[in-house]
Amino acid sequence: MIACPTEGESCVPKLTVEGFGTVDVPEGKRLVLAIEQDARVDVLHACGGNARCTTCRVEFIAGEPPRMTEAERQVLAAKNVAGARLSCQIVCDHDMTVRAISRLEGSGRPDPGPTPAPEITPSPVWSTVP
Numbered sequence: 332m333i334a335c336p337t338e339g340e341s342c343v344p345k346l347t348v349e350g351f352g353t354v355d356v357p358e359g360k361r362l363v364l365a366i367e368q369d370a371r372v373d374v375l376h377a378c379g380g381n382a383r384c385t386t387c388r389v390e391f392i393a394g395e396p397p398r399m400t401e402a403e404r405q406v407l408a409a410k411n412v413a414g415a416r417l418s419c420q421i422v423c424d425h426d427m428t429v430r431a432i433s434r435l436e437g438s439g440r441p442d443p444g445p446t447p448a449p450e451i452t453p454s455p456v457w458s459t460v461p
């Protein structure tokens with residue numbers, strides 16, 4: 332994982348979405364929004380980024396964050412999702428490479444869902460990835 336530089340320097344994490352390319356992302360942006368708005372990939376977010384639907388899930392190829400919100404941990408366990416993370420529960424604070432495995436294209440849905448808020452919702456309680 333490539334961390335951001337030392338204090339006082341700007342940090343521009345790079346997000347790579349497999350098959351779509353690499354973009355610069357404002358530090359701290361929610362991954363789901365970076366995938367949609369910066370990488371221009373039609374990721375789903377059916378619950379509006381509230382850790383309820385799991386449609387925003389991605390597979391990490393590199394740079395998987397070592398921490399996880401309690402909301403993410405609970406919904407992944409409840410829906411028996413393994414090997415994927417919820418992009419609505421992750422902020423871009425370092426370089427990441429992901430595979431977009433849940434997209435509007437081919438989903439049969441009319442739209443990706445309500446646009447998630449700029450900050451993680453619900454208010455995050457952090458724990459380490461199990």
Ligand code: FES
Pocket residue numbers: 375376377378379380381382383384385386387388417418419420
């Ligand atoms: S869990 Fe619904 S958008 Fe992330």
